[in-house]
Amino acid sequence: MTTPAPTVRVRDLRMTFGRTRALDGVTFDLVPGVTGLLGPNGAGKTTLLRVLATVSAPDAGSVDALGLDPRHPDQRLDLRGRLGYMPQEPGFHARFTAFEFVDYVAILKELHQRRARHAEVRRVLELVGLGAVRGKQIKALSGGMRRRVALAQALLGDPDLLVLDEPIAGLDPEQRLRFRELVSRLGEGRTVLLSTHQTEDVVALARHVMVLHLGKLRFAGTPLELAGLARGHVWQSQERDPGALAAWRTGTGQHRNIGNPPAGADLLEPTLEDGYLLLLGGDQVEEAAA
Amino acid sequence: MTTAIDHDDRPPGAGALGGVPAEVRSRRSMLALAAVESGRLLRHPAVLAATALSVWLLWRWGRGTAPVLHYADIATQLPLAPLAAAALLATNLAVLRPHRDGAVDLYGATRLSLARRTLAHLLSVLPLAALGGILVAADLAWLAGVPGSAGAPHIAEAATGPALIALGGCLGIMLGRFWRSVAVAPLVLVVLAVGSLTLAELQVGGHDGRPWVWLGALLRPVTIDPPPAALLGRPATWHLVYLLGAAVVLGALAVWRSQAQARVRRRTQAVTGAVLVAALAVTTGAAVVQTRPTSPALAARRLAAASNPAAALVCQRRGPAVYCVFPGFEPQIALWEPTVRAVLAGVPPAAAARAEPVTVAQRIGWARLFKDDVILAVDQRRTDRGDRAVAPVGTAWGQDGQALATSQARLASNVAARVTDHELRPSGEQPKPKPSSGSAVEPPAPGPGCNARAVVALWLAARASPHAAAGLRQHVTEARFPSFAFANDVDLDDTWWGVREGRFALALLERPGDQVTQTFWRNWDLLMSPATTLERLGELLGVQPPPGPAPTPDIGGPTC
Numbered sequence: 001m002t003t004p005a006p007t008v009r010v011r012d013l014r015m016t017f018g019r020t021r022a023l024d025g026v027t028f029d030l031v032p033g034v035t036g037l038l039g040p041n042g043a044g045k046t047t048l049l050r051v052l053a054t055v056s057a058p059d060a061g062s063v064d065a066l067g068l069d070p071r072h073p074d075q076r077l078d079l080r081g082r083l084g085y086m087p088q089e090p091g092f093h094a095r096f097t098a099f100e101f102v103d104y105v106a107i108l109k110e111l112h113q114r115r116a117r118h119a120e121v122r123r124v125l126e127l128v129g130l131g132a133v134r135g136k137q138i139k140a141l142s143g144g145m146r147r148r149v150a151l152a153q154a155l156l157g158d159p160d161l162l163v164l165d166e167p168i169a170g171l172d173p174e175q176r177l178r179f180r181e182l183v184s185r186l187g188e189g190r191t192v193l194l195s196t197h198q199t200e201d202v203v204a205l206a207r208h209v210m211v212l213h214l215g216k217l218r219f220a221g222t223p224l225e226l227a228g229l230a231r232g233h234v235w236q237s238q239e240r241d242p243g244a245l246a247a248w249r250t251g252t253g254q255h256r257n258i259g260n261p262p263a264g265a266d267l268l269e270p271t272l273e274d275g276y277l278l279l280l281g282g283d284q285v286e287e288a289a290a
Numbered sequence: 291m292t293t294a295i296d297h298d299d300r301p302p303g304a305g306a307l308g309g310v311p312a313e314v315r316s317r318r319s320m321l322a323l324a325a326v327e328s329g330r331l332l333r334h335p336a337v338l339a340a341t342a343l344s345v346w347l348l349w350r351w352g353r354g355t356a357p358v359l360h361y362a363d364i365a366t367q368l369p370l371a372p373l374a375a376a377a378l379l380a381t382n383l384a385v386l387r388p389h390r391d392g393a394v395d396l397y398g399a400t401r402l403s404l405a406r407r408t409l410a411h412l413l414s415v416l417p418l419a420a421l422g423g424i425l426v427a428a429d430l431a432w433l434a435g436v437p438g439s440a441g442a443p444h445i446a447e448a449a450t451g452p453a454l455i456a457l458g459g460c461l462g463i464m465l466g467r468f469w470r471s472v473a474v475a476p477l478v479l480v481v482l483a484v485g486s487l488t489l490a491e492l493q494v495g496g497h498d499g500r501p502w503v504w505l506g507a508l509l510r511p512v513t514i515d516p517p518p519a520a521l522l523g524r525p526a527t528w529h530l531v532y533l534l535g536a537a538v539v540l541g542a543l544a545v546w547r548s549q550a551q552a553r554v555r556r557r558t559q560a561v562t563g564a565v566l567v568a569a570l571a572v573t574t575g576a577a578v579v580q581t582r583p584t585s586p587a588l589a590a591r592r593l594a595a596a597s598n599p600a601a602a603l604v605c606q607r608r609g610p611a612v613y614c615v616f617p618g619f620e621p622q623i624a625l626w627e628p629t630v631r632a633v634l635a636g637v638p639p640a641a642a643a644r645a646e647p648v649t650v651a652q653r654i655g656w657a658r659l660f661k662d663d664v665i666l667a668v669d670q671r672r673t674d675r676g677d678r679a680v681a682p683v684g685t686a687w688g689q690d691g692q693a694l695a696t697s698q699a700r701l702a703s704n705v706a707a708r709v710t711d712h713e714l715r716p717s718g719e720q721p722k723p724k725p726s727s728g729s730a731v732e733p734p735a736p737g738p739g740c741n742a743r744a745v746v747a748l749w750l751a752a753r754a755s756p757h758a759a760a761g762l763r764q765h766v767t768e769a770r771f772p773s774f775a776f777a778n779d780v781d782l783d784d785t786w787w788g789v790r791e792g793r794f795a796l797a798l799l800e801r802p803g804d805q806v807t808q809t810f811w812r813n814w815d816l817l818m819s820p821a822t823t824l825e826r827l828g829e830l831l832g833v834q835p836p837p838g839p840a841p842t843p844d845i846g847g848p849t850c
Contacts, residue, residue, distance in 0.1 A: 055398035073555070077312065080401045091393025104326060108400035108407070112310075112318035153396070163399075 004031045007161065007191040008052070013061035015047055015215075022047040023058065024215035034187035036202030036223070037195040038276055039212035045195045046088055046165055048212065052193065053085035053163045066160055079161075081110065084154030088165040088195075090146075094139035098130055098149050101138055105153040124152040128182065144175040151182070162192040168201055180204050199273040209272070211279055218279055223272045230270035230278045235261040245281035320406040320413075327414035331380050331459075337418065340376035344369050344422070348429045354693035355686040356625055357433035358440050360618075361516035363447035364524070366426045367508050370451030371486075373422050374458035374507075375479055377415060381459045382475035385411055385466030385544075405548040405558075408467060412541045415459030422452040438625040438687060441519060441618045446526035453533040454507055460540040467544040467551075482507075501581040504529060515654045515684040515779050518602070518616040521595055523588045528580040535573030542566035595654075596668045600680075603651060610634050610642070611705075614651040616685065625687050626650060629698050632754035633705045638811040641709075641818075648708045650701065651680040655779015668782075681705045682783040688757075692764070699761025700776035700784070702751035707785040710747040710818060742817050742827035744787060746810055748795035759799060766792035793836040794824055806831065 006029035015023040022044045039045045050056045051063065054070045066082055068075040093101055102121045111117040125134045128148040138146060151167055168179050184205050186192055194205060202209050202223060209226050211219040219226055236254040240247045244257035258278050261267060310318075331337060347369030383390070385408070388397045397407075430443050465475050489506035504525065516522075542565045549559045595602045603614035606623070611630045613623045630650060634642060681704035688694035752759040765774050766789055774792070775784045798806050813830055816822055824835040 050395060050398075053395075053399040055395050074312075077401050080399060083399065085396070085399035087395040087399075089392050090396050091388060091391040093387060093391050093393070100326075104323075105396065105400065107319055107323045107326060108397060108402045110315050110319040110401040112315055112322055114322065117322075 004033075006031055007066055008193075009062075009064040010052075011062045011064075013048070013051060013058045013063070015044075015051065015056075015058045021215045023051070023061075026061070026212070026215070026217045028210055028217055028220050030191050030193060031208065032187075032189065032191050033207040034183065034192040034194055034205045035208040035210065036206035037193055037210050037212060038197075038199065038202060039195075040197075040280065042214075043212045044215040045212055047215075049085075049163050049165045049193065049195055050087075052161075053083060053087075054080055055085070081157065082159055083161040083163060084156065084159035086150050086154040086162075086164045086167050088169070090150040090153070092138045092146060092149065095137060097135050097137055098125060098141065098145075098152075099134040101149060102153045102156065106156050109156055111157060120156060121152075124155040125149075127155060128152045129178070144171050147171060147175075147179070151179075155186070160190055162186060162190055164192065165195045166197065167194065168196060168198065176201075199271075199276050203272050211276060213280055226275040226279070227270045227272045228275065230258065230274035232267060233261065233278055234258055234268045234270045234274045235265035236268055237266065246277050316402065316406055319402050320410045323402065323407065323410035324413035327384055327411055328417040331377070331384065331414050331418055332421065334376070334380040334383075336376040336380050337373070340372040341421070341425075343372045344425060347372070348425060353689065354691065355688055355697075356438040356440070356622060357436050358516040358619075358685060359430060359434060359443045360441040360447075360519040360522065362433050362441075363426075363430060363443035366429055366448060367451045367454065370422045370425070370454060371508065373418065373451075374454040375483075377418055377455050377459035378462040378465075378479055379475055381411060381415060381462035382466045383462075383472060384414070385463050386470060386472055389470045390472065403548075403554070404552040405545050405554060405562075408463065408544050408548040411463045412460060412544065415456055415463075418459060419452040419456040422455045423449065426451055438622050440621050440685075441516070444519070444526050446530040447524070449530055450508070450526065450533065453530055453537065457507070457533050457537040457540070460537040460544070464540040464544040464547075467547040501583055504532075504580045505577060507533065515686045517592075517654050517685070518595075518618065521588070521592050523584055523592070525580040525582075528576045532573055532576035532580055535569050535576055538569035539566060539573055542569055593668065599651065599653060605649070607647065610647055612647050612649045614649060614680070616652055619652060619685060622652075622685070622687055626683060626701055629701050629754050629758065630681075630705050633702050633750050634709065636706075636750040636753055636807065636810075637709050638814050641814055645709060646679075648705050649680045650683055650705065651783075652685055653682040653781035653783060654685055655777070655781065679708070680783055681708045682777075682781045684777060684779070695757045695761035695764060696776055696778065697761075698755050698758040699751060699765065702754040702758040703748060703762070703776055703787065704783075704785050706747035706750040710743050710750070741791075741820055742822040742824055743820060744791040745794045745798070745824060745827055746817050747785075748787060748792055749798050749806065749810075752795055752799055753803060762792060763796060766796060790824065790836060794827070797833065797836060798831070801831070801833070 008030035010029070011027050013023045013026040014021070024044075026044075026048060037045055037048070047056075051058050052065065054076050057071070063070055065079055068079040068082075070076040070079055093104070096104065099121060102125060103117065106117045106121055111120055122131065122134070125131050128151050130145060130148050130152060133141065133145065138149060141149065147167060147170070151164070154162060154164065164183070167183065168176050171179060180201065183192065183194065187205065187207075194201070196202060206223060209219070209221065209223050210217060211226070219229070235241075235257050236250075237257060238254065240249075240255045241257040241259070241262065243259060243262065245259040247255050247257040247259075250256050256268065257265075258274055258281065348366060351365045351369050388394045402410075426448050430448060433439055461478070462475055465478060486506055486508065489503050542562055546559060546562045546566060549562055600614065602616060604617055604620075605612050605614040606620075607613075608623060608627060609631065611627075611634070613626065615623060630648065634648070637645070681701065683701045683704070684697065686693070686697070688697035748762060752762045761776060765776055769789045769792070771789075773786045773788050775786050777784050809831055810817060817827065817830075828835040
């Protein structure tokens with residue numbers, strides 16, 4: 001199987017807010033399909049996504065998305081016409097109906113023909129399962145429905161690049177499942193960058209995963225590769241191993257430990273979460289040592 | 291939730307944008323956004339409430355008198371102020387919506403530029419301004435259909451209210467682009483309201499002396515009786531240009547700010563800067579022109595009209611009277627005729643046959659347009675001319691209530707004075723100019739001319755209609771001096787009456803009208819003699835004349 005050509009190329013992105021380095025030399029490629037972006041709070045995920053969505057410009061570095069360079073005004077506009085962005089906090093206008101809100105964003109996206117625009121708004125609302133409530137004011141919708149409204153506006157114009165900032169946060173398990181299903185299908189034929197705190201979402205959805213921490217890209221690869229980082233570093237024991245970077249009691253009553261196992265430890269098959277925790281925990285250990 | 295995505299059904303995507311040049315697409319999107327925003331603006335609660343208030347104010351404002359359309363158009367301006375205030379607040383909230391709701395990031399990833407979004411907001415104000423225009427047009431159309439409606443509206447005066455709405459909307463948008471707090475617009479509104487009220491107070495007494503008050507947004511008319519349009523002297527067109535220019539300045543500032551925030555090309559921003567400078571130049575020019583003092587030509591025309599009003603009037607004979615009106619006021623004649631006929635009907639036919647036709651002539655309360663020394667000059671010129679043969683009537687004819695009572699009493703009493711040959715000022719004393727009082731003259735002291743003839747005249751006037759009687763009753767009751775006249779802006783040709791005579795006439799109204807009429811007609815020649823006293827009249831009628839009012843120290847002179 002040949003590797004598809006990158007649709008997004010990011011090189012040495014740097015961005016600073018005061019003394020905080022939000023992005024510190026971030027470089028990666030994105031290919032069609034869903035790419036998960038993991039990282040703790042303050043890792044720089046939202047900053048990176050805002051740059052990709054052309055909301056803000058980096059201090060340094062370059063982005064080439066869909067063959068367009070957002071530093072050039074014309075290309076930036078073209079890129080905006082081909083990307084869908086779902087911010088972490090979309091900023092709903094509570095008195096708008098779902099239809100009015102998505103229609104408003106459609107106008108901002110320059111879908112200027114009224115009839116075609118309205119058809120498109122109805123399409124994306126149907127796509128996210130909100131066709132029946134499109135006339136309801138947003139303030140009357142549940143949290144899950146609001147997330148779907150936010151996703152619907154990102155889908156306007158059937159964008160080639162979707163940038164989703166924690167779209168599944170705050171949803172109940174059933175809604176999360178449905179959202180995953182939807183995002184999974186959206187990833188077919190598009191480039192989707194999905195920021196999340198939830199490793200299980202990445203496992204469920206992403207072909208590729210990146211880990212951002214303190215503004216630096218710590219990992220880029222497949223979920224299996226991220227999980228593989230923890231191979232030989234996960235073991236179970238009756239008691240919590242004091243030498244473990246992280247340990248917790250599982251439902252079997254055994255403790256799952258991550259770190260450098262003692263000799264003869266009962267090693268376990270690592271998960272993506274193990275790899276993620278080891279990656280971040282290892283850094284923290286190194287930082288402490290330094 | 292539907293999750294099936296069939297890629298064969300994918301919409302054109304970028305194709306939805308494709309095929310149309312970017313500039314055209316952006317412009318059309320801006321218009322689409324303007325349409326959406328204007329719809330939301332028109333449905334905004336503040337705008338709905340302000341519309342209701344404006345409609346009510348338009349309905350109520352200036353309804354006391356028969357419409358004079360070149361004056362009624364001015365009266366449409368202030369009622370639209372609530373809509374302008376609502377436009378300021380609502381557009382400000384609309385511009386700040388992404389900031390208030392935290393949607394800045396979402397908007398930032400869309401194609402339509404901040405400057406175009408600002409332009410869309412500016413365009414969204416136009417339908418609201420058009421709504422104001424429709425309200426004004428409807429009001430003026432309705433007024434034009436009212437019987438006695440005179441004159442023609444000035445397009446610039448009628449457009450001033452809608453322009454004020456546009457100005458309010460542009461101000462709200464500009465404030466939103468410079469300050470992201472929703473508290474700024476209400477504060478600015480309060481400051482503007484206080485400033486407008488202050489200017490409104492400063493213009494009391496006439497804006498000719500303080501032309502700079504035109505720098506405010508609205509100026510109400512200062513006289514009660516509307517002058518002819520040619521003598522109004524309001525720089526309405528320049529004021530409209532001033533308001534619209536200011537609106538463009540504010541709009542250009544908002545766009546310029548948007549472009550600066552979005553770091554657009556300098557060339558684009560330079561175009562906006564050029565528009566801003568041009569609008570500023572136009573606004574400044576209009577401000578200068580509109581605040582120029584009253585032109586010598588207009589002042590001369592006003593002086594001529596005041597000194598020799600007959601020259602400015604057009605006359606026509608209708609039945610027993612001649613009516614002289616300022617051009618354009620002809621429809622009001624029909625309103626006066628019943629009153630004039632009713633007064634003349636009380637005169638013995640033989641006496642009426644001998645008399646010259648009564649001339650009813652329009653007069654205006656000029657005092658508010660002139661300085662004191664000019665009033666003196668006018669007074670002198672008209673005294674020298676000796677034109678006292680007319681029965682003056684105002685250009686503001688009351689339609690109901692006190693205004694109608696005063697109008698009818700004034701006309702009826704002036705006509706009655708002419709048919710009875712009642713001296714204008716029995717003592718021969720001329721009224722003195724009354725500086726800075728809002729009235730042309732101060733009342734003369736009633737002299738020895740207090741006589742039966744005046745009572746007959748007032749009785750004839752009061753019998754003309756219930757409204758005229760109500761007017762007489764009110765003026766006699768509320769008179770602060772021994773004499774009074776029936777007008778808010780008293781003209782030099784208006785007749786002054788003694789309070790005692792008025793009381794006598796009111797007392798006679800309580801008696802059977804036929805009986806009084808027969809007595810008057812039988813003794814007409816006697817009663818028309820200036821020497822016939824009130825006591826003699828009392829003897830003829832078998833009633834005791836009412837006592838006269840106590841002497842007033844500041845007026846002096848004897849009372850009837």
